[in-house]
Amino acid sequence: xxxxxxxxxxxxxxxxxxxxxxxxxxxxxxxxxxxxxxxxxxxxxxxxxxxxxxxxxxxxxxxxxxxxxxxxxxxxxxxxxxxxxxxxxxxxxxxxxxxxxxxxxxxxxxxxxxxxxxxxxxxxxxxxxxxxxxxxxxxxxxxxxxxxxxxxxxxxxxxxxxxxxxxxxxxxxxxxxxxxxxxxxxxxxxxxxxxxxxxxxxxxxxxxxxxxxxxxxxxxxxxxxxxxxxxxxxxxxxxxxxxxxxxxxxxxxxxxxxxxxxxxxxxxxxxxxxxxxxxxxxxx
Numbered sequence: 001x002x003x004x005x006x007x008x009x010x011x012x013x014x015x016x017x018x019x020x021x022x023x024x025x026x027x028x029x030x031x032x033x034x035x036x037x038x039x040x041x042x043x044x045x046x047x048x049x050x051x052x053x054x055x056x057x058x059x060x061x062x063x064x065x066x067x068x069x070x071x072x073x074x075x076x077x078x079x080x081x082x083x084x085x086x087x088x089x090x091x092x093x094x095x096x097x098x099x100x101x102x103x104x105x106x107x108x109x110x111x112x113x114x115x116x117x118x119x120x121x122x123x124x125x126x127x128x129x130x131x132x133x134x135x136x137x138x139x140x141x142x143x144x145x146x147x148x149x150x151x152x153x154x155x156x157x158x159x160x161x162x163x164x165x166x167x168x169x170x171x172x173x174x175x176x177x178x179x180x181x182x183x184x185x186x187x188x189x190x191x192x193x194x195x196x197x198x199x200x201x202x203x204x205x206x207x208x209x210x211x212x213x214x215x216x217x218x219x220x221x222x223x224x225x226x227x228x229x230x231x232x233x234x235x236x237x238x239x240x241x242x243x244x245x246x247x248x249x250x251x252x253x254x255x256x257x258x259x260x261x262x263x264x265x266x267x268x269x270x271x272x273x274x275x276x277x278x279x280x281x282x283x284x
Contacts, residue, residue, distance in 0.1 A: 005116040007128035027051035027099040041132040047081045064263035065236035082139025092118035096207035105241035110146035120208040152255040159257045163193030166229040171199040171243040179274030187265040189272040202246035215250035233257035
């Protein structure tokens with residue numbers, strides 16, 4: 001299944017009565033939670049998904065700000081959203097897919113194959129004339145069975161090795177990669193050897209994913225090849241999922257480092273690089 005769905009395609013499918021489970025994953029770094037925005041208006045029938053509490057676990061600082069949730073808790077949440085085995089799931093947000101991709105990646109990681117991200121998010125939905133409804137949707141409980149491990153992940157040691165021997169993409173904004181600023185985590189900079197690949201550069205001016213050939217060329221320029229391993233990380237593992245989504249669209253399979261910079265920078269034994277390297281090379 002293609003990982004993206006256009007707003008018009010989704011509108012036509014819902015109008016035709018196709019059984020699509022829509023999940024609304026509104027979230028922004030630093031808050032506030034997206035529930036109030038969801039209640040003011042969402043795609044008809046969409047269930048709200050709380051990224052901080054349902055798409056992430058909670059642990060020590062060294063685990064990162066958004067560690068993976070416990071499998072049992074995640075399966076319970078997915079059932080609460082009304083998801084059954086074999087459902088066609090579409091995830092949407094108002095962040096151009098950058099939070100919805102977390103739900104896409106987690107469901108795929110849990111072995112759920114039929115999930116797509118609404119390309120362009122709710123902005124594209126409204127631009128296409130899609131209807132919205134207010135209030136809260138409480139779906140009939142689902143019965144999906146999930147198992148983690150269907151997609152590859154990295155721990156800190158594997159991320160360090162990949163940065164040295166393959167390609168490790170840093171999906172954060174370039175200024176955070178360089179170490180100019182660090183608004184969230186205890187140390188500024190990046191994993192030594194990682195390549196700067198801001199997630200925002202996967203999108204066009206309307207906030208939609210760039211075409212596959214354009215993305216493929218972008219990643220190729222960053223050193224990604226079909227026969228070399230590639231990994232992704234960000235601040236806390238959220239926008240890294242969007243980078244993994246863009247790589248999927250471009251035809252590449254990526255491993256994700258869930259702890260990301262928030263876990264790495266909380267471990268004083270881990271080295272930190274800054275700047276962009278000699279000659280403007282994004283490797284450092």
